[in-house]
Amino acid sequence: MRESNKQPHQRQKPQSIPANSKPSIPTFSPRRRTYPKSSTPSNTSTRRSNAHNAYNSDKGTNIQVVLRCRGRNESELAAESPVILEPSGHKDVLLTTSNKRFSFDRVFDQNTTQEHIYAEVVQPILDQVLEGYNCTIFAYGQTGSGKTYTMEGNLEQRTDDAGIIPRVIDNLYEALETKGTEYSIKVSLLELYNEELRDLLNPSNHQQGRQIKIFEDKDGSGVIIQGVDEKYIQTAEEGLDVLRSGIKYRSTGTTKCNDKSSRSHCIFSLTIHIRESVPGKEDVFRIGKLNLVDLAGSENINRSGAELIRAREAGMINQSLLTLGRVINHLVEHSTHIPYRESKLTRLLKDSLGGKTRTCIIATVSIAKMNQEEIISTLDYANRAKNIRNRPEANQPANRNIHIRDLELKIEQLKADLNASYDKNGVYMTHKSYELMKEENQQLKDSVKDRQDRLDKAKHDLVHTESKLRDVTARIDSIIRECDQKVDKIKLEEEQVRTQQTNEILDYFGKFEQDLRSLNKEVHIIGKRYNDIYQHHIQDDQRQIESHETDIDKWKSIVQESMEQQIQRLKEQNKRQRDLFKKEKQKEQEAWTRMQQLVQELSTSRQDSLDTTATSLNNSLVDGIGLLESSKTNMDAENKKLSLHIKQKRDEIGIMESEVLEDQNRYKKIQSRLTSISSLSEAQQQFLHSRTKQPSNEELRKRTLEEPEKEPVPSKRLHR
Ligand SMILES: Nc1ncnc2c1ncn2[C@@H]1O[C@H](COP(=O)(O)OP(=O)(O)OP(=O)(O)O)[C@@H](O)[C@H]1O
16 A cells, blocks of 8 residues: 555645635646547547437436457466457457357457547547536456556556546546636545545545545435545646546555556546536536546455455455445346445445446456456446446536535535534534434444344354354265275275285295205205216316327328328429420420411412302303393383283273173163063053953063064174
């Protein structure tokens, strides 16, 4: 917790309201908005109307729920935790592990810039505030998922990282300047830590024991927070300074999930009064309010590693978020009783959940699988919240006098409280404060009763759980007993098996030792026997060597003698062979000379015979050629004759062929004549048969053939 900057103890002064009973009209300093521009679409006016024109005054309007995904951080990347959330389109996101799709008013992926979120979500809401609506934006999500980054971001400089609050402050002044009207802006910064409200713009209040109280307004719909300082700011710069100085006191701590984890819920509120001129009438004040809420993160205590203080904080955070969840459920189910009173958080947000406020929830999630449980819980939470319906109503413009009267009454009230406590001892207060206190008392009583009921139920549950626990404990005891018995039995069995195995091993080694001993004896006997044999053999060998040596000497002299004889014999043989060789060589010489003579003679006689043969061959060749030439001439003549003959024969064949052709034609003619004659004769026969006696077939045939025989025989046929 960063509360070391303790303020000196001093009595809290009543909140200073400008004395002239007119809201201070700041002189607007030149705008200093210099955030780096992104490529975010700038035409927000269309979106504004889309986002907010679905309001039906009877049924109300659903609160707006958007989802912002955070990219994987270093530890998620180091753990190689896979991505399980995939935004698709502008409104859907797919949970890949269950293939379940969730839809929201808007889904922003991990690459969405702060500028983009502001332009798409916040700017339209700010416009509504300027139109006199009360609006709330709150960030909800698991610890470390980016709520504070989204709501605050970098507060130090106007960089890309600046979150919603610094951008709202800057843009609010820009918008009011454009309107060119008088206005006043006051801000407050509250934190809810362990169910205790603290004023971060005046932390000394808390140290002095001054408590912040929550009241419901007259009709029970709105919420009044008493004891919180509201600071009027004149410029955006001053607004940022106030914010920065207050945020320093916010309770933060280090957990396993986030180095700078917010351990409290934080509400930054801006109330804007804008003077509006109505022609012919008195000026009025339009009042708009914007609450920017950064909730503490829900966390799994086991995973976040929270201990002692952190664990208590986490318990309280989870408790209040649980109540928030229950309120959402009751609202969605349209229950008659909504348990706002069960936690300060839900009391503070009462008007934003089901009231007259326009509300937007920004649910923040990681996309890494290692946070799956929290991702699913946030998606379910946000999904249910979509169904909450609010009935936003613009605040009635207050005319100047009413506004001043309100302020005066407030001042009087505060003054009266102050005087009462200055002047008297004991507890003194004005009647109105007393009434308020009574009302608060009643609320507390209700709350106590509520809690008592829950406590009774919890006690009943506890008794039930205890009896269950006893049953379970008894069962566990009997299981443990059974286990013990089983363990004893197993131990006994193991012991027996081990003893048996040891005995077997001992037996085995006993036998082994005996075997070794007998083996040793055998080795000894064999060694002895072997030694005897060895000695015996050595003596034998020595004797043999001696006799061999004598033999060798004898053999040596014999070999020497025979060698000498052999050498002598070889020498003589050599001499004889040399003589023989000389004789042979001489003979060979003579034979060579003779052979040379013979060759000479032979070559002379062969030359002669070759010459003769060549001459006779030449002659016979000349004769042959002559013979060939004459036979060629004969053959040519013969060829000519033959060709002539063949030509004649061919001509003849041609004539014969044409004659055969003519004969064939003639034969065909004769045949056709014969056919006509035979049909004629048949007709005659029939005729004759009908008239006289019929001629015989022989006669008829003769008669028929007579006519063709009279025809001249072709002369050519004779040539054939
Ligand atoms: N969209 C984002 N882009 C870049 N960094 C981010 C984003 N969201 C979160 N971070 C970084 O992640 C870390 C944790 O974010 P932050 O403190 O906003 O989480 P938280 O939800 O407020 O956690 P807690 O509930 O514990 O306070 C911070 O260092 C922040 O800068």
